[in-house]
Each structure stands twice: as structure tokens, then as C-alpha cells.
Amino acid sequence: METSAVEEFERHRSRLFGLAYRMLGSAHEAEDVVHDAFLKWNGAKRDAVASPPAWLTKVVTNLCLNRLTSARVQREQYVGPWLPEPILTTDGALGPLETAELRDSVSLALLFLLERLTPTERAVFVLREAFSYSHREIAEILDLSEANCRQLHRRAHQHVGTREPRFEPDPRRRFELVQRFLAAARDGDMPGLERLLAEDVTSWADGGGHMGMARRPILGRDRVARYLAGGFTKLPPGALTLELAEVNGAAAAVFRLDGVVAGVVVPEAVDDRVATLSIMANPAKLGFLAKQLSQN
The missing domain is CATH 1.20.140.160 (PhyR, sigma-like (SL) domain)
Structure with missing residues (x-):
């Protein structure tokens, strides 16, 4: 050619x-x-x-x-x-995502609805x-x-349905919310978790049937808070690390187990409360993200 x-x-x-x-x-x-x-x-x-x-x-x-x-x-x-x-979504793979509308067009919540x-x-x-x-x-x-x-x-x-862009325009505030959310879940701080969750929050977990993840969506502030706090107690100690990253236009946490990408948690917030929580732990769906991280 x-x-x-x-x-x-x-x-x-x-x-x-x-x-x-x-x-x-x-x-x-x-x-x-x-x-x-x-x-x-x-x-x-x-x-x-x-x-x-x-x-x-x-x-x-x-x-x-x-x-x-x-x-x-x-x-x-x-x-x-x-x-x-x-x-x-910070390496330009999807082209420019300079507005809340463009970030929303690749959000996990919208792609799921599609x-x-x-x-x-x-x-x-x-x-x-x-x-x-x-x-x-x-x-x-x-x-x-x-x-x-x-x-x-x-x-x-x-x-x-009619959707308004769901992203806080200030990246610093978006990542601060994720940090508070993860700290509360890790510490089993139920009151702290509940303050950060919307009343009608929905948690979706995709393990591909292999990772012991919930196979149905979990609905409601109390149930999601208990699910998250309990999930952190089951994680293996020591070898697990996490890093913050922008995933599908949202502030997110990437978990590594012995250095290998093992999961991604994407809390999508409305008015400073997590309204949708997407948890990806299916190894078959983490390869592209892992490749991106290795190139950064």
C-alpha cells in the first residue's frame, strides 16, 4: 500500500x-x-x-x-x-473527550443502556x-x-431515556470522591459509605461467571454498602494494590493482584453521590486496559 x-x-x-x-x-x-x-x-x-x-x-x-x-x-x-x-480515556484512544457530553458518550452506564x-x-x-x-x-x-x-x-x-451528562466537570473533585468512597469501603465505614451513595444506587458486577461476583444487580444504599464492605474483607491481604485512573470518562480505581490488573471499580456520581457502580473483574475484559496502563 x-x-x-x-x-x-x-x-x-x-x-x-x-x-x-x-x-x-x-x-x-x-x-x-x-x-x-x-x-x-x-x-x-x-x-x-x-x-x-x-x-x-x-x-x-x-x-x-x-x-x-x-x-x-x-x-x-x-x-x-x-x-x-x-x-x-486519557491516552486519546477514543479521540478527544473535551466536554461532559463526549465523556458521557463512552460512560459505562450509557454503553450498558445501549x-x-x-x-x-x-x-x-x-x-x-x-x-x-x-x-x-x-x-x-x-x-x-x-x-x-x-x-x-x-x-x-x-x-x-433522557440523560444529562453525569460527570463533575472538575477532575480533582471526581477523584477525591473516588478516594473517599474507596477508603470508606476498605475500612468498613458503613455510615461513611452510606453518605456517599445515592438512595437508589445500583451496583453491577461482571466476573464472567468466574470470579465469585454478584450475578444480579444490587439495588439500594443499604444493600450496596453492605456488599462493598463485605467484599473488601474477602480480598487477599498484602499483594493487592490500587491506582486511580480515568476509565470511560470517569474517575475510577484499578486493582492489581501481584502486579496484574485484576479489577476495575467505576463509581459514577450525580450531585456528589454514587448513583451507579460498575465492577469489572472478568479477566477476558481487562486485557486492553492492562495494555494501556503498561504503555503509560
Whole structure:
């Protein structure tokens, strides 16, 4: 392939990866899709491509739609809650996330909600909400009518619901909340934990059926506080360390066991109280994050 063609593709790589990740909720699958798109770009008659960005966006979207169709059955058979694969959002892998709206577009809470959508609804929602494509442009990407795209967008919003950006704009305050939250959980400080949890907080844990994690969501301040405090007492002493990191646009804690990434805890807060808690401990979903951390 000519150097210019490679350079053209590389200019769009982070945007294409960000699109695929939002569509699939999986970083390693998004990497595979981007690689497949590169192969298609390599084999294309590029002189006939009027707009490389539009062409590549269409290719990646269609590759994701194919994967989502086959993934639906696998996710329905998944043991316990299926959570999106966590990813660091400070290294530019997903492109710029300069606003609360853009950070929210990769939040674990929103990506989890997108699982309610059909593959086509998800494509329309992501292209419109995260990348600001017009309905006319989306119609061209998906080979649908503009009216159909508008209808799919409305339907997607009905399933996802109205959301306001959930992130505290000051990064320092976001990480301070996580530190207080972890300290209270580690110390078994039930009053302290309850002060930091919203009354209707929900905790989701994804261990892939292998890590002894809760296989159903835990609802409510009291139950979540007891679950967290009890969970910390079961952790092996000494060899466990944690570090703070920005994961999916949110302040989070990464746990290591004997130096190996073993889990991620992402508390997402509203008005300084944790409203949603995502716990990822499935080793199969921690590899991309571990690779990112090793490169930082």
C-alpha cells in the first residue's frame, strides 16, 4: 500500500476506533474491526473513493452491525451482568473527550443502556449523538431513508431515556470522591459509605461467571454498602494494590493482584453521590486496559 494511503487511514484511526467501541462495547473487538477496515481500505479502488472519511465510516459501521447481530445471542447467554469492556480515556484512544457530553458518550452506564437497542438503532444513536452526523448522512451510511433514520433515532431515545451528562466537570473533585468512597469501603465505614451513595444506587458486577461476583444487580444504599464492605474483607491481604485512573470518562480505581490488573471499580456520581457502580473483574475484559496502563 502506498504511504499516502496508510497516512490517510491513520488520520482517521482514533475516530474509527471510537465509533467501533461505542457500537460494540468491546475494545478488543473494536481493534479487530479497525484492522478489518484497514484491509478493506488496502484492497479498495481508492481513486474512486470521493470521501475517505465517509467511506471508512460506512465500512466500520457495517462491520460492527455484522458483529452485533452475532453477539446478541452470546450476550444473552452470558453468566451474570454483561458490562462493557473498560478503557482508559486519557491516552486519546477514543479521540478527544473535551466536554461532559463526549465523556458521557463512552460512560459505562450509557454503553450498558445501549445494549437495549437493536443493532441499527444503536448505529443511528451513536452516529447522531457521539459524532453529530446529520440524518441525511446517517441514511447514506446505513442505506436507509432519512425518515427511517429519524424514526430509529426517536425509538433509540425512548429506550435509553433522557440523560444529562453525569460527570463533575472538575477532575480533582471526581477523584477525591473516588478516594473517599474507596477508603470508606476498605475500612468498613458503613455510615461513611452510606453518605456517599445515592438512595437508589445500583451496583453491577461482571466476573464472567468466574470470579465469585454478584450475578444480579444490587439495588439500594443499604444493600450496596453492605456488599462493598463485605467484599473488601474477602480480598487477599498484602499483594493487592490500587491506582486511580480515568476509565470511560470517569474517575475510577484499578486493582492489581501481584502486579496484574485484576479489577476495575467505576463509581459514577450525580450531585456528589454514587448513583451507579460498575465492577469489572472478568479477566477476558481487562486485557486492553492492562495494555494501556503498561504503555503509560
